[in-house]
Amino acid sequence: MSGFMVSRRTVLRSLAGAGAVALGVAGCSSPDDEAGPDPAPATGNPTGRRFGAEWEQHARTFMAWPASTGIWGGQLGAVRQDIAGIARAVARYEPVVLLARPGQEDEARRACGTDVEVVPIPVDDLWTRDTVPVFVEEGGKVLGVDFNFSGWGGKQQHANDGQVARAVLGKYGIGRIETPVVAEGGSFETDGQGTLLVTESSVVNDNRNRGRTRQQIEADLIAALGVRKVIWLAGVRGEDITDAHVDTLVRYVAPGVVLLDKPAPDSPPDVWSRSIDQARGVLKDATDARGKGIEVIDLPQPDPDRITGKGEEFVSSYVNFYVANKAVLLPAFGDAAADDRAKQILRDHFPDREIVQLKIDTIASGGGGIHCSTHDQPSGPTG
Template sequence: MNPIPPEHRRLLAAYRMPPEWAPHLACYLAWPHNLDTWPGKFDLIPPIYADMVAAIARFEPVRLMVNNETQIDEVRAMIRDAIRRRGDSDDAATGAVDIFYLPTNDAWARDHGPIFVNRLATDSAAGPNQIALDWRFNSWGRKYGAFDLDDVVPQKLGGRYGFDVIEPGIVLEGGSIDVNGAGSVLTTESCLLNPNRNPALSRADIEDYLRTYLGVSNVLWLGDGIAGDDTDGHIDDLARFVARDTIVTVLEDDPADVNYPVLRDNLNRLRAMRDQDGRPFKIETIPMPPAVIYDGARLPASYANFYIANGAVLMPRFMSPQDNVAASTLSRLFPGRRVVGVPSTDLVWGLGSVHCLSQQHPAPPTASS
């Protein structure tokens, strides 16, 4: 493994990854096409996905990759129908969706899409206002088939939309990290320390990469992920920053459930954590949904897999009374944003939900910011 290039250290000292609630320029999505991802249920997925696209497009521009140029008109029609069903302005929401040909191996844009860092307003050094990080992608530890198309998505998007791209040179998925925008990052030992990602790197090495490329000073480690999570424990199914001083985490109340000890351990860790300035975080909790089982398999259903859009929070829902509890909590934590439910009982058969499928492009800093 090559060390971090000195020029990257010098340049990126002036940059930091914004939190997800910061203003977005756009949201990147990839239209679902891999039949193996939703075996036996794929035909149910495109209408649900179109509804999710329509919901996001009401609040921010969508940049949607498709695998076949001949699909574009069909996909646009499905999204337009979803927009009409939602009762939104047809022209405004449809016009907010840019559909284009860029082939992917799968639809999980959170993990193979670009991760952006913005130049700090207090730094006057030369450099672009914003840089996209193109981490290596290896299909969550080479668990599945080809990942060559996913691995080049950030470079391809940079070419299309004209943003600068830097390659850190190690494997990292977007769903494995969450930042507060003030210097802290949340992640998990079970994922980032897994030898199927970067076997030559120690914990200290990985922390060095996170500090250098994300502009953080404080790396916070949770333990294991929830049952059924094929990513080895992504943070976006466990705990999320909802403000620079506040973390919301999922909690299982049934001691007989397999997730009970894992989530209790993570809660205890969160309560002991301190922010980049040495202060404790405010810890909020939301319940886990009842276990979602399909074809004998426990699926990684979690309300933590929400996406924060401009003016909205898109939350997975699972046809459970717990949906309302989670929505009420998120409404309180995000005043001024509308909580929009996305049906995810079938979606999560692909082992992910709303946040896993989306990747924000934060607005670049302006001269006055």
């Protein structure tokens, strides 16, 4: 999302009720409910439901063709080129389904090539991480949790994107799991072993879940996703369209091991760096659903003076990578030393996967990344 609209790095002070930018506790949380690890893991999973890790086998990756000049303006052509580049790259490793607004399929096919399946489903924008259901496994089947996409709390048009979850589930005959929680797929990160990382700012927020406490939302997340332990990170409230999704902050690379975003050297302190410090403090003291500690490894950002992307909204976090079958897709921002360092860090943790770096300057200028624009469907328990 770019600078001529409300973007993922745009201050939302102009929105009614946005108030001052805040780091930490949601308005509906009690003073004793600051973001951090729960006192003890939640127990029980009577449904046998499981939210798998991204590095497990995928049946396909969902993406979407940006549809509207009303959102992207003069950058629509450039952002479509970025999406086509990601789709072509992922299609080397697994099936890719590109959702395209009816009437735009031919252009999408020409751009993405014959290895990408284009499916006519009405969409508004490209952020399938947030609009496609969050897939879980239960009883030998893959099911989809519909998190009631609301345009990140009503900040962007979503008449079509709000219906994508139901459309995808109907198209592929996948059962739908209802939940009262309003959230997006980028809100959640899991180790596949029952642990969920969430930024409180993006979920315990009146723009999604008005009047609901963190405890209530946590109980619903446990029920919907089958996780056993939720670790809450503060995030940043009100400074970007997502209210600071976890998938640009911290990501699992293995059970018990996470990569944490790290500001470039000499970056001035701001709400984002303070949220990183807060997350580090929580994670170093936390235990996961197995009762084990979490190793935190830095994934440093590039030098902002050396990147090729432009704009105040540019997201230069390598943490927004995507784990595909036999590959990891990682942004290349133009700082050669930082790009190489990030590639090596990912290679260290995924030695059996090819590390593929892609330029995504227009997507990044809109406040997102490769992970934001992709959504994995697991192959399921039987593969």
